[in-house]
Amino acid sequence: MAKLFALIDCNNFYVSCERLFRPELHGRPVVVLSNNDGCIIARSNEAKALGIAMATPYFKVREELQRRGVTVFSSNYALYGDLSQRVMTTLREMEPRVEVYSIDEAFVSLAGSDTCAGAEQAARIRERIARHVGITVSIGIGPSKTLAKIANRIAKKEACRRGIFVFPAEPDKGDMLLADLDVGEVWGIGRRSRAKLARHGMTTALQLKKADQQWLGKQLTVTGARTALELAGISCINLEQAPPARRSILSSRSFKRPVRSLVELKEAVATYTARAAVKLRGQELTSGALQVFIATSRFAKDQPAHADSRTITLPIATCHTPTLISSALQALATIYRPGLRYQKAGVMLTDLGSRGRRQANLFMRPAPQGPALMSALDQINRRWGRNTLHYGAEGIGKPWSMRRDFKSPAYTTSWQELPVAHCR
């Protein structure tokens, strides 16, 4: 059976989420910032038209945005995550084979449909998500995931496509599209690979498609060779309906302002560890090793730069927050250097295993009250809000915690912040 994929991608997703509750912002320029209000990571079409580039540092354009009447939001992941789930649920009601690829994208297998039937189904999906959730999506269809991605770009860019584009089956038509596409726009070809290919005179997707497989394997490893096959319509990347087991859990943040003292660094590391542990338990996992890292700013050229990390293997795989915090603080103490201006810290949990079957340690016994205590803590925080109960080690004032000056309310996930409709 011939393979056929659709890529469903939410348009300007974070901006669309914010606009759902601020309808007066339709037709106006809007941007959403990354954590710590660092960079611009989502733009409305109007903002794109003003020439605001993706990933621009906010502080560099703050005044310009103000002058041009651009509305600015801090990231509100509680809101985006919730709306993402609604989009995916709607999609699953219509399609049996769905791979959720990111917060705003999903692949669907249309194997067995011809492209015509596929396009009709895409129109129904698009209409239903708009009606049920209020989010507009674009849909690209192709014989491989990579071509579905390219089709999606075209669906989004060319208004005449009405949000849906099928990659043409006729080879010459397809090649014309690929000849027009910068190779750096192809899924899987990043900045480095693009530069490398350019050094060999290859700049378009069509050239990549026609490149010699062996040569590609040597230059870009097997992944690059696979991408070329995908461009030729030979599907090499399968639909992953069940998400693969997680291999690591990371919690890290930049600070609002540089941190010098070990005391504050300890608070931050304890906070991130506690947050990672909540994620760990949420997925019924334990961690066998933990890595702590700290770094100064990459951009402060006049300051001494330093970055270091330390990995600790835990005696027993665990999801017990106090155990993890004490290991993390131990690791931190070995890498901290006084006198530096640290900009960022993080904690990564690795060597993850499922909670049910973990290797015991002959010489140690897990704290008997641990699991019950952790689950009580998680329940209380789920019910009453994330910081209802927390560890003393996390600190109280947290003067280092990230900047979020323009955050919208948690409209859909907090009773206190529900929008209120006024009737007259």
Added chain:
DNA sequence: TCTGGGGTCCTAGGACCC
């Protein structure tokens, strides 16, 4: 003052074993 966070996969190279 102010430049995100959370992931995965692949490869090279070292350690170690027989």
Added chain:
DNA sequence: TCTGGGGTCCTAGGACCC
């Protein structure tokens, strides 16, 4: 006056994605 070869496992670093 010579320093094999094959295999596995682990880690660090590079590259990519959204």
